[in-house]
Amino acid sequence: MTASQPPVRPAARAATKPARAAAAPPPGGAKPVRKAKAVKARRPEEVRAIFGRFQAQEPEPKGELESVNPFTLLVAVVLSAQATDAGVNKATRPLFAVADTPAKMLALGEDKVRDFVKSIGLFRTKAKNVIALSAMLIERHGGDVPRTRDELEQLPGVGRKTANVVLNIAFGEVTHAVDTHVFRVSNRLRLAPGRTPLAVELGLEKAVPAEFGRHAHHWLILHGRYTCKAIKPGCGRCVVADICDSTDKRV
């Protein structure tokens, strides 16, 4: 369900492109540089209409990473950086069958964890992090996964996006983990225009109506992964095509 960090690529067209910072006026009384026009976020009723369509299409969206408890979810998300969910699931099924708690993971040891996850990119670093975070969970949290972003972010290999995924899926918090899909869709649909994942996340916090908060990030991921793709968006089968005014739209 998660994906790699969003590339902050230079978008080819204006509607997808978040606002640029205005350049400083040139010295010496030269003609002032015109400010780039900021991309305007949608009005609340439009945001509500968009999420209403997503909800009608998929009332109970689920993440695609497999896990059996908060700990295995945390490990799966840590392993998923720059990897596909399918690839992670393939590696974690046998791993979680033998190690579904921090204590069992620690007992398994880094070498064996590395063997289980060697099909995943950056597996050496990730195996090291899985062992280190297991040790820290035991040492600081009695073997439980903490429920605050600050505590989660102190765990090895855990950044803001991972913490947001865990808080949302494991503990039902309204958080918006911004991966490459969420970043793209939020900008194309002007739900939360922003140049960085954090700007988009904070924009979503403000824009997403409370009743859609819990599932918003899943809907945006699924929409970006299967319909509003980066290169060839499937606008012909998009449930919000009539609302979308992105210049990336192809209908």
Ligand code: SF4
């Ligand atoms: S119409 Fe196309 S560009 Fe707009 S949200 Fe739908 S798939 Fe994406």
